[in-house]
Structure formats: C-alpha cells, structure tokens
Amino acid sequence: DSGVTQTPKHLITATGQRVTLRCSPRSGDLSVYWYQQSLDQGLQFLIQYYNGEERAKGNILERFSAQQFPDLHSELNLSSLELGDSALYFCASSVSGRIEGLYNEQFFGPGTRLTVL
Amino acid sequence: GEDVEQSLFLSVREGDSSVINCTYTDSSSTYLYWYKQEPGAGLQLLTYIFSNMDMKQDQRLTVLLNKKDKHLSLRIADTQTGDSAIYFCAETTGANNLFFGTGTRLTVIP
Numbered sequence: 001d002s003g004v005t006q007t008p009k010h011l012i013t014a015t016g017q018r019v020t021l022r023c024s025p026r027s028g029d030l031s032v033y034w035y036q037q038s039l040d041q042g043l044q045f046l047i048q049y050y051n052g053e054e055r056a057k058g059n060i061l062e063r064f065s066a067q068q069f070p071d072l073h074s075e076l077n078l079s080s081l082e083l084g085d086s087a088l089y090f091c092a093s094s095v096s097g098r099i100e101g102l103y104n105e106q107f108f109g110p111g112t113r114l115t116v117l
Numbered sequence: 118g119e120d121v122e123q124s125l126f127l128s129v130r131e132g133d134s135s136v137i138n139c140t141y142t143d144s145s146s147t148y149l150y151w152y153k154q155e156p157g158a159g160l161q162l163l164t165y166i167f168s169n170m171d172m173k174q175d176q177r178l179t180v181l182l183n184k185k186d187k188h189l190s191l192r193i194a195d196t197q198t199g200d201s202a203i204y205f206c207a208e209t210t211g212a213n214n215l216f217f218g219t220g221t222r223l224t225v226i227p
Contacts, residue, residue, distance in 0.1 A: 031213075048214055105165075106215060108161075
C-alpha cells in the first residue's frame, strides 16, 4: 500500500459525458501527478500540482482539467468523453515538486479504470 | 526526454536471469527508474539510479547505466514466477515528472 488513494476504482460512462476522478496523496506529500495509461499511448504524464498550484503540464487534452484543493487532494475532470479516453488513470504523490539533483520519489495510487462506451 | 524505448516481451525460465533493456534520448536525465506493474495493480518502484552512477545492486536486482549509449538495463537474478509482470523504465529531468518507456512484459516459465 503506497498511501495514495484513488476513487472510484472503476468508472463506466458514455461518450459525451463528464467524470471526476479523485486522488488523496500520502500524508505530508505536497505534490500530485496525474498519468494516463492506454493501449495506444502507453503511460504518459498529464499534469502536476504542487501545494495547490499547477507546476507542470504534459500531454493533457483541453477537455481535461485538474485542480488541487487546500487539503491537498486532487481531482481530474474529464469532459466530452470519447471512446479513446478509455484508460487507466494513475495519481502519484511526492514530498516536493522539483528539487534539482535530489531524489524525489513518486508513490503511485492503484488507479481508476475508466471505460467509455 | 520523451522517447524511452523497450522491447515488448521477454520470456525466461524460472531460476534463470532476466535482462530487460531500455534506451532513452534525454542526456539531461537526472534519475532513471524501474517500475513493476502486476496485472490489475498500480506501479511499484523497484529501484532507481542517479545519472552519475554506472551500476546499482539491490538484492536480486542489478541496474546498469551506460550514459554514452543512453542505455539502461535491469537484471533480475534467479527469476521467480512472482516476477512475471510488466516492467517500465522511466526517466526524470528537471521537472520531476516521469517519462515512461513502452514497458516489457516478462513471462516466467515454471
């Protein structure tokens, strides 16, 4: 158990719908990362938040957005869903956001499996 | 640092050594990692190596890094059936987010 929790575990929805995935980081971790794992794209970084502020952006679609709340939990919002958005969405957390040259391990949650029908 | 390549499949017999290879393109990578993903599970960090190191050993795991060729390998000694999983190499640069390889599915044959 990494200490990172994600809900829900599974989500089945229809095209065009909107869903929210939730992540609670490990106690004491300020940084949250979202990753998408799909058959087409593999494992790719979407977005990072550090202490409530966006820190880095990866291959995140404009239909997707995220935020980190004052209690440090994060939500990933996916809208206008398409079949291709079906994937496993991972959240990870780390103590810090960016420390040049220092090791900053990311701990991964179990993921939310999204199926778009 | 976004082109990290691995071979897709590897099969070994139980008790043999497994070697999983990875090539990356970003010479500014600071840390390189190996993650394990078992069926239906999340990602588990196995080991990591700092970019100024050549080798790191951790029990049955040995990581070799060739910076000149941008080649990373993970050797698992005495491979067991419980080692069957997908193995991802990953790198971080200054931004700390991880860039993952394509993953290698390791199958251990009893």
